[in-house]
Amino acid sequence: MAALVLTGLWGAGIYAGHANGHLRFLDRLEATLTDWRTQVRGVQVPPDLVTIVAIDDTVVKRGGSYPLPRADLARVVDTIVQFKPKVVAIDLLLVDRSAAIGDATLANTLATGPMVLAAAAIFPSASETVEPSSNGPLAVLPQAERFLLPLPAFADHADVGVVNVATGQSGSPLSVPMLFRTADKVELSFPLRVASRALDKPLTIAPDHLMLGDRAVPTDTDFALPITYYGPRRTIRTVSAQSIFDGTLNRAAIENRIVVIGAAVAGGGDFYPTPFDSLMPGVEVVSTAITHLVAGDGIVRDRKVRIADALTAILLPMLLVGLLAWRRSAPGLMAAAAVMIAWGGLNLFAFTHGVWLNAATTLAAAVPPVVVFAGMQLWVGGRRTQYFADKSRSLAQFQAPAVQEWLARDPDFLSRPVRQDAAVVFIDLSGFTAFSEKIDPDQLQDLLRTFHALIDKAAVDCDGLITGFLGDGAMILFGLPRAMPDDAARALRCAINLHRRVESWIAALPPAIGGRLGFKIGAHFGPIVASRLGESHQHITATGDTVNVASRLMEVAAQNEARLALTDTLLDAADFQGDPDGILTGPLLTQVRGRSGVVTVWFWRDRNAPSQTAARAEMID
Template sequence: MKRLRLPTLAALALAGLWGLGLGLVHLRGDAWFLDRFEATMTDLRTLVRGRINPPDLVKIIAIDDDVVRNEGGYPLPRAALARIVDGLARFKPKVIVIDLLLVDPGPESGDQALEQALDQSPSVIAAAAVFAQGKQWVASGESGPLAGVPSADRFLLPLQRFADRAAVGLVNVATDQSGTPRFFPMLFRQGNRIEASLPLRVAAVAAAENPGVEPDRLTLAGKSIPTDISHVLPLSFYGPRGTIPTFSAASVLNGQIDSKTIHDRIVVIGATVTGGGDVFPTPFDSVLPGVEVIATAITHLIAGDGIVRDRNVRLADVGFAVVLPMILVGLLAWRRSVVALILIVVVFLAWLGLNVAAFSYGVWLSAALPMAAAIPPVMLFGALQLLQGRRRAQYFAMRNSLLQQFQAPVVRDWLTRHPDFLSEPVHQNAAIVFIDLSGFTALSETMDADEIRELLKSFHALIDKEVVTAGGVITSFMGDGAMILFGLPEPGPGDSANAVRCCVNLCTGTQTWLASLPPSIAARLGFKIGAHFGMIVASRLGGRSYQHITATGDTVNVASRLMEVAARQGAELAMSAEMFRAAGADNALSVSGFLSGPVDTRIRGRSGSLTIWLWKSSLPGETMAKAS
């Protein structure tokens, strides 16, 4: 057990350490190698969650193909934009947001008109951050609540004349490798200057107060807004384009928009004209306009309905990354079977269901991290288990092959099905046969060890063949002889008859074997067989490390002594009358040899006499008469 437990504990520890290492990388936001898979899983979870009706807080006024066609082209003239802002301001919106970069001067009349329009309502206009090599990056070696804020090379700010009349926010989003916007950075740095994002600036203007910045969160209007690493806001899209109510700017210019739609709402003006604005792929839509991404982030900040992915959620991810692989490896080690695989699938599906449910309820647990933490250890441990299992199978196959040579097949198969066989002694009737070579001890003194081994090997092979054919069990080879038992593992009505048939075949087979030996060896060898039927005690003998099955009792002793009787009487086989009667052996013996008896004889070490029958395969002078 200790040998099995230590590798399992080591595997569990290594699986947990692997998950912990990945988790710490994820906690720092450096697990970029998991982003592609996490993005795919996020899209799937978003689709499973389905479309959500957004709160009635934000409206989009689209500069679409209709208004561009009516106003003579894109970019839209500043005068037309001023009329749109002016038309919206009449309905008292909470904030007017312009998702357009007003960085270059236009005709003076148009710019002046836009200035005047911006004065009529709380407004926020767009700026942009420009990053070196086109990528957002984070300044290292800093601490405090602003540590990790993306550091820009420069800011593209609107003309000062517009910035003096409206708040300014940056529109940059953070996309993944597929181009889908997953986060909206809330703060940006350029040197010592900090600028807010457009959504955060809009929320601050709507709340009429500046946001507070804390590690891993923002505070605004008495609400805490959790953010991810570097103060980015996770985005969770409500649905395909148009899910956030969108109206054409042409309806504003034509006076066809309902004032109730605009009153006390945040209104975002942005381009949706074909080829004229940013579009992004999302789980619901391959061409979501950038203005709707802005509107989504604004809604999350105002309503507090965004998906949560902050440090606490990432700590939970680390926990799953440590625990899940340990559970799966533990199950694989506990039950190496189909049951284990089923349990592993159940645990994995339970975790996946929990992950999807949490996402649907607004908590973004990582899907990629626990999978990356669990799959390699499980596959590696499973491969090692398979390799170990194959080696163990080969080892046990080898052991089984070896054990087959040391245990009778019928007993071996019986023990496989009944491992407690003969754990307690059993009293039963059985037929016992002994066979032994005569003259072997003297012969072995004149032969070398290899010759003796080969001689015994061929003799034992002969015995094994005949005993197995007759259905007996060799309980032991005793040098130049063997003890054979008929009645194990279960006694049967044909045990005695099988024993007699085995005796006859051993006699004829041994005679043939002796005749095949060199004359100098064959002339010095003979054999004798004793057989008796009666009560025995079958049991296992030995210690914990080794046991063998054997039989004891008077029947065994008598069968052994009958070999001496056979040798004294010049016969090959001496069997008791009990064996003769039990087997009905008269016909079986007389057909193939010469039978004499019954004869009363004395048995060494036993009082009284025993009635026996003698058998030989050829007539020695006139001492035997062939039975008719």
């Protein structure tokens, strides 16, 4: 009896601790189990309600700039409006002024149809906070420091919704907040604005759910909408915005549909890991939430489900321990295992049919008491207890080894964004896009594979981290897993080695190939924000002005008939004293695209290399 009482108290304590924001490792375990359950459920065909118009790599490469100029965006919106959609939702932050003509054109276009624009909630720290003294159902809302709203010229012609999503411990968005608040006001989320406008239904905020007209929208305890993904990227109907510029947009993809315009540019940063796709565009995450709201097919994790979780966390461990105490033999162990398997099957069945029962909390509540009780029986029971204990260890398998491995590592490594100094090197082939249109695909793959291997070798030799291959280019980071005094020096050495190796590689290619290719490298040093995406497969990313400058330096190099552009900041941090085999020219005070400040740039050339006239024939992808 005492064992049952202690087990019940343990289960209640585990649930209460997790519900109150403690035991964060259970969130990681739950995210992993949720991904697994989603994959077991499989890819599903989404309700055909939403069309994503993607501003993708094709648009950027042909237009030559990102973000998309306002005049071009106005053309996209105007074409869509002419095809009579239910609503046009623009998942782009229109918060900065651009060319006056472009802004005016876009403002006039927004007035021609039903529009919803994206805003962003700015939080005072990496975690969303709630005022403990607040009262009423809205007290649980994520409290923002302020809202980043579209320019008034745009907002005057459209509804506005906050576009933030809530990522779990794995980095995967598991829910989308429906309401946000600051100290003095409450804002609706972007998906909720879009759904309300598309359905033309009034929104009502009830104490524990939302109402769209007369239909209840079940939400979590903080008015967040749990989401479950239909499949990998482009499972929701997606068309490229380039089809608008080409005049090939299909009217049937737009008419009487919800149209969401958003970015899907590789390297743009707005990507998330999901169970079906390691990098899903944020616009498709938002579109998933919109589809759930309009179709009513979202997964349920509301107050009633939370009550069921609490009861399961208390009663299931008590049942398992009771079975072990009642039949201190193989039948008792088999009965407990059967109950655990039945619970696992029921949990999976509920998930695949639209009810999200927590698995991690139940495992944490059930496994330790069962293991402890079995161990005590082993200690006092002799040979029969030994047999029983051997069987009971199988229950420990329900606790995923990944949790133990994770706790053995540093749990804080990039679990939240980290600000630090780092060196960034970008490299990109020139002329590759035009060349790739005329070369055999197999030969093209071999060429890229060799180029990537060359970059990988140069990065490894200098202890750099390749954060991603961007088609015919790459980004290399120096400063992780922790900043080192020689980060800048190693980055400089890597950039020079890349210059020499790529130059030699291109020179060794057949003239018909090598004569059409060039390359450009940019390297910079300064503060970055490093973060981690993914769980079992980690994706390291760095953002910030330093990354942007390093990337734009490739353009500066090409504009000045050079192949390697370095900032004085990098040279100073590397304590560069000169290179007998290289020529350093400069300085050049210049602006880089997308940045108002001036950058001091130096250009490095190989003293022993042949003339770099090929650089003058730069072909920008």
